[in-house]
Amino acid sequence: DTGVSQDPRHKITKRGQNVTFRCDPISEHNRLYWYRQTLGQGPEFLTYFQNEAQLEKSRLLSDRFSAERPKGSFSTLEIQRTEQGDSAMYLCASSFLLAGSSYEQYFGPGTRLTVT
Amino acid sequence: SQQGEEDPQALSIQEGENATMNCSYKTSINNLQWYRQNSGRGLVHLILIRSNEREKHSGRLRVTLDTSKKSSSLLITASRAADTASYFCATDSGGFSGGYNKLIFGAGTRLAVHP
Numbered sequence: 001d002t003g004v005s006q007d008p009r010h011k012i013t014k015r016g017q018n019v020t021f022r023c024d025p026i027s028e029h030n031r032l033y034w035y036r037q038t039l040g041q042g043p044e045f046l047t048y049f050q051n052e053a054q055l056e057k058s059r060l061l062s063d064r065f066s067a068e069r070p071k072g073s074f075s076t077l078e079i080q081r082t083e084q085g086d087s088a089m090y091l092c093a094s095s096f097l098l099a100g101s102s103y104e105q106y107f108g109p110g111t112r113l114t115v116t
Numbered sequence: 117s118q119q120g121e122e123d124p125q126a127l128s129i130q131e132g133e134n135a136t137m138n139c140s141y142k143t144s145i146n147n148l149q150w151y152r153q154n155s156g157r158g159l160v161h162l163i164l165i166r167s168n169e170r171e172k173h174s175g176r177l178r179v180t181l182d183t184s185k186k187s188s189s190l191l192i193t194a195s196r197a198a199d200t201a202s203y204f205c206a207t208d209s210g211g212f213s214g215g216y217n218k219l220i221f222g223a224g225t226r227l228a229v230h231p
Contacts, residue, residue, distance in 0.1 A: 048217070
């Protein structure tokens with residue numbers, strides 16, 4: 001257990017439905033990241049936050065995806081009008097940024113999304 | 117797009133043997149990290165090596181970095197059945213405010229250690 005939690009762990013939904021995932025990072029971490037991982041591949045970066053500010057979004061994050069971190073603590077990732085191609089493991093990670101220092105990212109267990 | 121490429125894609129060895137995995141990347145980096153993932157689970161951070169470092173050790177793990185060749189290797193010595201997992205290298209090329217930013221992962225090496 002890395003201290004990063006994600007909910008739910010598994011989600012099965014029908015195409016066209018909206019889904020929302022939650023990530024609770026390690027409490028003192030000011031950076032939070034979302035990645036997506038498909039079978040047999042490494043994780044791909046989606047977006048990240050420093051405190052409540054969303055600093056970068058990948059081109060993978062289409063208009064149907066939105067992420068928030070309203071109070072700089074937990075984060076949510078919403079997918080609207082899900083498509084079968086959205087089926088993947090969604091991973092959240094957190095880290096602590098201190099000027100001049102580098103720290104590793106701690107990953108949660110992931111949310112596995114299946115779109116039928 | 118993925119930055120790193122791991123080699124081999126799959127590796128099968130006996131307990132007690134050493135396992136070596138290689139990673140190549142394309143752009144300049146601030147640091148390179150290795151992660152482990154058990155089937156269907158999250159990633160666990162193993163080791164981080166900065167761009168100005170050439171070798172780093174942690175327990176049975178040894179990581180090397182050659183920035184001139186844009187490559188890294190992970191050596192697991194005296195492997196155990198419990199080391200069976202996928203291993204990923206990930207590069208951090210830095211960015212706004214320095215420190216860690218997004219990680220770019222390779223496709224991973226699937227290691228199987230047989231008792």
